[in-house]
Amino acid sequence: MIELLKKDKKTGKVTFVLKNSTPALANALRRAMMEAVPTMAVDSVEFVQNDGVLYDEMVAHRLGLIPLTTDLKGYDVRKPGDELSAKNSVKLTLKAKGPCTVYAEDLKSKDPKIKPVHPKIPIAKLLKGQEIELMATAVLGVGKEHVKFSPCLAWYTYKPKVTVNNNHKDFEKFREKYPPQVFSNGKIDAKLIEQHNLFEACEGVNDDIVKIEYDPETFIFNIEPWGQLSPAEILACAADHLSNLCDDFVSKLP
Numbered sequence: 512m513i514e515l516l517k518k519d520k521k522t523g524k525v526t527f528v529l530k531n532s533t534p535a536l537a538n539a540l541r542r543a544m545m546e547a548v549p550t551m552a553v554d555s556v557e558f559v560q561n562d563g564v565l566y567d568e569m570v571a572h573r574l575g576l577i578p579l580t581t582d583l584k585g586y587d588v589r590k591p592g593d594e595l596s597a598k599n600s601v602k603l604t605l606k607a608k609g610p611c612t613v614y615a616e617d618l619k620s621k622d623p624k625i626k627p628v629h630p631k632i633p634i635a636k637l638l639k640g641q642e643i644e645l646m647a648t649a650v651l652g653v654g655k656e657h658v659k660f661s662p663c664l665a666w667y668t669y670k671p672k673v674t675v676n677n678n679h680k681d682f683e684k685f686r687e688k689y690p691p692q693v694f695s696n697g698k699i700d701a702k703l704i705e706q707h708n709l710f711e712a713c714e715g716v717n718d719d720i721v722k723i724e725y726d727p728e729t730f731i732f733n734i735e736p737w738g739q740l741s742p743a744e745i746l747a748c749a750a751d752h753l754s755n756l757c758d759d760f761v762s763k764l765p
Contacts, residue, residue, distance in 0.1 A: 512529075512530040512531055513527055513528065513529055513530075514527060514528040514530065515527045516528060516731070518742075522735070523735075523736045523738065523741070523742060524733065524734065524735045524736075524742075525733070525734045525736075525742040526731065526732065526733050526734075527731075527732050527734075528670060528729060528730070528731055528732070529667070529729070529730045529731075529732055530728070530729050531728055531729075532728060532729070532730060533728070534727075537667055537730045537732075539753060540665075540732075540749055540750070540753065541665045541666065541667060541732075543749035543750075543752045543753055544662070544663055544665040544734065544745050544746065544749040545654050545661050545662075545663060545664070545665050546653060546654040546655040546661065547653050547654070547655060547748075547749060547752040548653065548654070548661075548662050548663075548740065548744075548745050548748040548749055548752070549581070549583065549588050549651040549652060549653050549660065549748070550578075550579070550581045550651065550652070550653075550660050550661070550662045550739040550740060551579040551580070551581045551582075551586070551601070551625055551649045551650070551651055551739065552575055552576075552577075552578075552579060552649060552650070552652060552657075552659040552660050553571075553574040553575045553577065553579070553603070553647045553648070553649050553659075554575070554600075554648055554649060554650045554652070555571075555647070555648045556570070556571040556574055556645055556646070556647045556648075557645060557646045557647075558570075558643075558644070558645045559644040559645060559646070560642050560643065560644045561642075561643050561644075561645070562637070562640070562641040562642050562643070563609075563635045563636070563637050563638075563641050563643055564635075564636075565635050570634065570635055570643070570645070571647075573634050573635075574618075574634065574647055575657075575659045576659050577615050577618075577627050577628075577629075577632055577634075578627070578628040578629065578737045578738045578739050579625055579626065579627060579628065579649055579739060580624065580625060580626055580627075580628055580738070580739060581625070581651070581662075581739040581740055582622070582624045582625065583651075583740070583744070583748070585622075585624065586598065586599060586600075586601070586651050587599050587651065588651045588652070588653075589650050589651065589652075595648065595650075599650060599651065600648050600649060600650045601620060601621055601622045601625045601648075601649050602620075602621045602646060602647070602648060602649075603618045603619060603620045603621070603625075603646070603647045603648075603649060604618070604619045604645070604646050604647075605617055605618050605619070605634075605643065605644065605645050605646075605647070606642075606643070606644045606645075607637060607642065607643050607644075608637065608641075608642045609636075609637025609638050609639055609640065609641040609642065610637060610638055610639045610641075611636075611637055612633055612635075612636050612637075613633070613634040613635045613636070613637060613643060614630060614631050614632060614633055614634060615627035615629060615630055615631065615632040615633075615634060616630035616631065617634070618647070625649060628737065628738030628739060629738065661737070662736060662737060662739050662740045662745050663734050663735055663736040663737060663740075663742070663745055664734075664735045664737075665732065665733065665734050665735075665745075666732075666733055667730045667731060667732045667733070668730065668731050669725035669726060669727060669729065669730060669731075670725065670726045670729035670730060670731050671705070671710045671723050671724070671725055671726075672723070672724045672725070672726060673701040673704050673705065673710070673713075673721065673722070673723055674701070674721070674722045674723075674724075675699050675700070675701045675704075675720070675721055676719060676720055676721075677698045677699055677720075679717075679719050679720045681717060681719070681720065682720055685716055685717045685720055688716045688717070689712070689713055689716060689721070690707070690709050690712050690713070692707045692709060693707065693709055693713060699713075699720070699721060704721070710723050734746070
């Protein structure tokens with residue numbers, strides 16, 4: 512069971528709770544989100560001209576790491592041996608003349624659905640008289656092949672349970688050991704510990720005053736997307752991948 516806790520509209524970061532699960536399943540989901548969800552990224556570059564100070568290889572490397580919006584319904588993952596086609600790749604062109612700073616937004620895509628997520632990522636600086644012209648090919652790939660295809664950073668922790676005893680005889684003795692953010696009207700508030708994510712700062716100071724336990728079957732997940740796909744798309748694709756792995760395994764059983 513999954514329960515959404517919060518979503519940052521500005522960054523797209525999502526926090527949710529995964530209940531009634533195991534560490535093995537939680538880690539499999541985390542790895543699937545980062546390594547098995549396909550996204551678009553520049554895979555090869557043909558240079559027509561490059562008078563800038565950056566070598567062709569460096570420019571190509573930068574292009575590969577620019578996140579591109581991804582249309583999973585319109586493209587297929589290219590299989591080994593398959594030729595490049597409109598179904599598994601898209602062309603992007605770049606032509607600029609200095610003096611200027613060349614940004615990701617200067618990449619012109621043949622498909623308007625495939626474009627840089629962050630337009631102001633700098634690619635190169637050109638001086639007067641310098642030019643750069645190239646054609647890049649973007650394909651679908653997964654993070655297991657190369658990190659440029661990874662759609663997000665995903666991590667999780669066990670869900671903590673906080674018990675506070677403000678009436679303990681040693682409360683005043685240990686008061687200064689706790690972060691000031693966890694106090695409300697002179698007392699430690701368990702909700703403030705959770706709100707400010709100060710579990711580690713409070714853990715182990717005095718378990719009779721603040722005791723933090725962890726639920727081994729409940730996990731707090733965080734997804735920080737790079738922008739190619741939404742967190743919902745990432746999670747759905749990861750779940751489908753795990754389901755397909757299980758189906759494949761079962762089909763091979765005697």
